[in-house]
Amino acid sequence: MPPEPPQNGEYLVAAYIITSVILMGYWGALWRRAKKASGK
Amino acid sequence: MTGEAARAAGIVRRGIILSGLGLAGLAGVFVLALGFTPVEARQGLAQKIFYLHVPAAWAALLAFSLVGVASILYLWLKDPRLDRFAAASAEVGVVFSGVMLTTGPIWAKPIWGTWWTWDARLTLTLFVFFLFIGYLALRAAVHDAAERARFSAVVGILGLLLVPFIHLSVYLFRTLHPQPIVLKPSAPSLPPEMLTTLLVSTLVFTVLYAGFVTARYGLSLGDEAREESRDAA
Numbered sequence: 001m002p003p004e005p006p007q008n009g010e011y012l013v014a015a016y017i018i019t020s021v022i023l024m025g026y027w028g029a030l031w032r033r034a035k036k037a038s039g040k
Numbered sequence: 041m042t043g044e045a046a047r048a049a050g051i052v053r054r055g056i057i058l059s060g061l062g063l064a065g066l067a068g069v070f071v072l073a074l075g076f077t078p079v080e081a082r083q084g085l086a087q088k089i090f091y092l093h094v095p096a097a098w099a100a101l102l103a104f105s106l107v108g109v110a111s112i113l114y115l116w117l118k119d120p121r122l123d124r125f126a127a128a129s130a131e132v133g134v135v136f137s138g139v140m141l142t143t144g145p146i147w148a149k150p151i152w153g154t155w156w157t158w159d160a161r162l163t164l165t166l167f168v169f170f171l172f173i174g175y176l177a178l179r180a181a182v183h184d185a186a187e188r189a190r191f192s193a194v195v196g197i198l199g200l201l202l203v204p205f206i207h208l209s210v211y212l213f214r215t216l217h218p219q220p221i222v223l224k225p226s227a228p229s230l231p232p233e234m235l236t237t238l239l240v241s242t243l244v245f246t247v248l249y250a251g252f253v254t255a256r257y258g259l260s261l262g263d264e265a266r267e268e269s270r271d272a273a
Contacts, residue, residue, distance in 0.1 A: 005084035008150040015089040015146040016070060019096070019139050023066065023248065026135045027059050030255045034052045037262050 042269050048262030055255025062248035069241045077237045089147040091237050095245035096139035097165075101203050103133030103249060104168060107175075108200020111193035123189035124264075126196050128256035130175050132249060137169040152216055160213035164206045171199050 073091040080087035107126045114122040144162070145155040156162065175195045182188035205212075210219050228235055 002081060005079050005081050006086075006150065007084060009085040011146050011150050012085040012088050015092060015143045018142050018146070019092045020066070022135065022139050022142070024063060026132075026252065027056075027063060030052075030059070030252065030259065031056055033259050034049075034056060034255065037052070037259060037266075038049055 042265055044265035045262055045269070048258045048265055051258030051261060052255050053258075055251050055253070055258055057251070058254060059248055059251025062244055062251050065244035065247060069237070069244050072237050072240060077233050078231070080234075083151055086147055086150045089143050091241045093140060093143040093147060094238060095241040096136050096143065098242055099245040099249045100133050100136035100140050101206065102246070103129045103136060103253075104172060104199050105203050107133065107172070107196040108203070111196035111200070114189060114193045115197075120185070120189065123193070124257055124260045125253070126193065127176075127179055127260060128253045130172050130192075130196065130199075131256055132252040134169065134172050134176065135252070136245070136249070137165070137172070141165065141169060157216055159215040159217060160209040161206065161215050161217040164202060164209055168199060168202045168206060171195065171202070175199065 069091060073088050077088065077091070079085060107129045110122045110126040110129065113119070114126065144165075148157075149155050175192055178195060179188055179192050182191055207220070209215065210217055230238065
């Protein structure tokens with residue numbers, strides 16, 4: 001029987017959350033700058 | 041709003057929409073990677089970090105390469121659009137480098153047993169990140185537009201020179217970092233399901249890059265248009 005894969009899902013969750021925060025954060029920053037520039 | 045400012049607002053809107061679609065695509069990549077891609081037997085779930093880390097590295101190096109190309113063309117043609125594009129691409133490249141430099145160590149800890157090692161690939165990647173932080177700081181510090189464009193073009197070209205070393209560093213130096221599995225002379229060495237997820241994620245990160253750069257370019261164009269109309273008033 002092949003060995004079980006290592007249990008390290010917490011690292012996966014951390015990486016996916018950090019990537020989402022960075023990319024959505026930058027998108028949000030651009031969106032806020034655009035709103036400010038248009039004076040709305 | 042002047043005609044130029046209205047045009048800039050339209051470019052920003054297109055960039056925000058395109059990058060919003062890219063973020064929706066990123067959610068799709070999460071579903072594809074977590075739900076439909078097999079777990080690698082030796083690395084476990086941590087291997088799936090690769091579907092974000094590698095496309096982020098691709099987008100960062102694409103961004104920095106295009107800064108260099110636009111910088112060379114700027115020094116030749118003196119077209120301000122090239123300088124504006126280079127500035128946008130550098131900022132977006134720093135964002136993707138942030139993803140690359142955080143997801144890399146998070147993968148390395150369970151697989152290598154350490155968050156970081158000072159080998160050639162990792163060290164060069166960190167250097168290029170700092171170089172483009174310096175590029176952005178330089179742009180913020182120089183107020184004369186022509187001088188700012190000329191100085192930052194030189195730094196952008198230096199950044200471009202580092203990019204091939206980063207890609208080839210795994211061949212040139214002894215390193216812990218895995219060898220390329222797609223961008224290499226022979227065929228990609230990945231099972232088809234994993235390769236599909238990686239390629240879809242790479243496409244999504246490329247769309248995000250295009251959207252971010254478009255929005256950031258439009259914001260710079262709008263700032264310049266407002267400054268010009270203030271100076272003219």
